[in-house]
Amino acid sequence: MLETPRHHIKYPAGTDLVKNASSQFQAMAESIDNTLDVLPAQVADAVTTAAANTKKWRDEAASFAATSGNLQDNGLAALIRRAGSETRRALYGGSCLFIGDSYTEGLRASSPSQRWSTLLAQSMGWTEYNFASGGSGYSIPGSGGRTFLQQAQYAKSRGVNPDIVIVAGGRNDGSTSVENSAKSLFDACRANWPAAKIIAIPIMWDCRPVTSDALARASEIRSAANVEGATVVWDAWTWLYGRQDLIYDLGGGNLDMHPNNAGYAVIARFVRQVLLGGPSTVSFRRQPLPSRNNSQPTTASVQIVDGMVHIQGQFDSPSSVFSGWDFTTIPAPARPASDRYVLGYTAGGATPLLIKISAPDGVCTINNIYGSAGKGVGLPDVCWPVSQ
Numbered sequence: 001m002l003e004t005p006r007h008h009i010k011y012p013a014g015t016d017l018v019k020n021a022s023s024q025f026q027a028m029a030e031s032i033d034n035t036l037d038v039l040p041a042q043v044a045d046a047v048t049t050a051a052a053n054t055k056k057w058r059d060e061a062a063s064f065a066a067t068s069g070n071l072q073d074n075g076l077a078a079l080i081r082r083a084g085s086e087t088r089r090a091l092y093g094g095s096c097l098f099i100g101d102s103y104t105e106g107l108r109a110s111s112p113s114q115r116w117s118t119l120l121a122q123s124m125g126w127t128e129y130n131f132a133s134g135g136s137g138y139s140i141p142g143s144g145g146r147t148f149l150q151q152a153q154y155a156k157s158r159g160v161n162p163d164i165v166i167v168a169g170g171r172n173d174g175s176t177s178v179e180n181s182a183k184s185l186f187d188a189c190r191a192n193w194p195a196a197k198i199i200a201i202p203i204m205w206d207c208r209p210v211t212s213d214a215l216a217r218a219s220e221i222r223s224a225a226n227v228e229g230a231t232v233v234w235d236a237w238t239w240l241y242g243r244q245d246l247i248y249d250l251g252g253g254n255l256d257m258h259p260n261n262a263g264y265a266v267i268a269r270f271v272r273q274v275l276l277g278g279p280s281t282v283s284f285r286r287q288p289l290p291s292r293n294n295s296q297p298t299t300a301s302v303q304i305v306d307g308m309v310h311i312q313g314q315f316d317s318p319s320s321v322f323s324g325w326d327f328t329t330i331p332a333p334a335r336p337a338s339d340r341y342v343l344g345y346t347a348g349g350a351t352p353l354l355i356k357i358s359a360p361d362g363v364c365t366i367n368n369i370y371g372s373a374g375k376g377v378g379l380p381d382v383c384w385p386v387s388q
Contacts, residue, residue: 092275093163093197095127096120099151099185101142101169102134103204103267108248108258116259117166119268124275129160137170138178138185138221149185156192165189166271168201168236170217178217182224190228198230199275204267205237206257207247209337209359210387233274235307238282239266241387242332281307282333282386292363294318295327300379302334304386309334312381320373321346321353323366327377330362333386341367342382347374355379 098104098117106115112130113119121128131151136142138149146154148167155162167185170178182200189198202218203210214237222232240246246263248256259267274280286303289311300313311334315327340357344366351371357364366377 092124093126095129095162096124096164096166097152097155097160097162097193097196098128098130098132099148099155099165099167099169100132100201101136101172102132102258103171104130104132104166104168105134106130106132106264107134108256108260109264110261114261114264116264116267116271119265120271123268123272126164129155129162131155132169135172137172137176138181138217139173139176142172147181149181149188152185152188152192162193162196164197164199165193166199166201167230168204170203170221171205171214173217175213175216177220179220179224182221183227186225186228186230189230198225198228199233200225200230201233201236201271203237205240205387206259207240207242207244207255207332209241210237215388233271233280235281235386236267236270238307238386239270241282242335244332279306283307284333287331289313289315289328289330292328293326295377297328300328302330304334307386308383309336309386310381310383312379314379315377317375317377320375321366321369321377322373323369326363326365328364330357330364332362335359335362336384337388340384342379344380345378346376347372348376349378350374353377 096117104115104117106112106117109115115130117130117132118128120126131146131154133142133144133146133151136144136147136151138147141147141150144151148169152165167189186198186200189196200221202221203214205214218234218237222234225232240259240263243263243266244255246259246266248258248260248263250256270280282304283306284304286301289297289300289302291297294317296316296318298314298316300311300315302309302311304310309330311330317325317327321327336357336359338359340359342355342357344353344355345351346353346369351369351374353369354367355364355377356367
């Protein structure tokens with residue numbers, strides 16, 4: 001019998017069909033019957049092989065996609081970190097205009113390269129345009145004869161077209177309300193540079209407590225900036241608080257009101273941190289409060305969280321405590337701006353007492369005991385804003 005070329009199914013040839021019909025049709029039927037027995041197994045093998053190959057190719061594709069994704073992610077992260085890259089420029093801009101007072105001008109820095117605006121511009125890959133001048137404010141002209149608004153207008157007249165505008169200051173305005181002046185400035189910035197990101201940093205300060213006038217000006221600047229959709233960097237007056245080592249020394253420990261190089265570097269670090277999505281507030285980790293006059297700290301600690309000082313915990317004592325006993329000292333960055341009085345306890349919580357926290361030196365002293373004295377002093381969690 002003849003056979004088909006692919007599956008070898010047999011069929012009768014052109015012979016005497018009558019004579020050989022029976023045997024020929026029998027052979028053909030058996031051929032088909034045998035083929036049907038083998039076919040399911042062949043199909044199953046083919047399906048199994050195809051499924052295995054599909055899984056293999058899928059796994060390989062997934063592995064390639066993951067590797068490719070990691071490479072892309074790492075590459076993008078490297079471009080974002082690299083100053084001058086187009087990726088970083090697209091995210092954070094390529095140029096920045098700085099408007100402000102002597103802090104932004106960089107007074108007392110050893111050179112313009114050490115002022116915070118230049119340090120920040122270098123780290124962000126920006127072209128820097130700095131029109132700040134000492135003594136200036138929102139309401140008053142400085143040494144250059146220009147208010148903040150006039151600094152912006154002068155920059156515009158010089159053809160400056162920045163991606164970012166940073167306005168930093170307000171300390172020199174003193175007790176003069178600046179909300180209207182600030183609004184006029186942010187209005188002008190928005191009109192002059194509609195595509196630019198506008199950032200306001202109210203009231204930079206030194207290591208000493210911020211004044212109530214300065215805080216009032218900061219609130220007015222924030223209100224005006226919010227109306228115009230500007231980004232506000234809050235708490236700048238806390239960045240150097242309690243850090244005499246960051247303030248320019250005029251000689252013999254006589255401190256200026258301006259930062260030294262290290263202080264300007266701290267300001268630049270905070271502003272950069274905010275621009276990259278980090279916090280603007282001062283923080284430091286929980287640390288134990290020190291012993292003083294034979295006190296025995298057990299759980300007593302201090303920390304700064306999101307610009308708020310927290311002190312709490314327990315001190316043991318060798319004998320019953322008494323009014324006038326000073327038992328610990330708070331570190332400078334956590335000290336209050338003025339003397340504070342907080343409630344504590346002694347005798348295992350049975351007797352309340354009043355504790356004075358001295359602003360100049362941070363010493364904690366029992367001011368009064370309201371009942372029978374006992375051993376030890378306890379402090380519930382008491383807190384206040386840094387530099388206030």
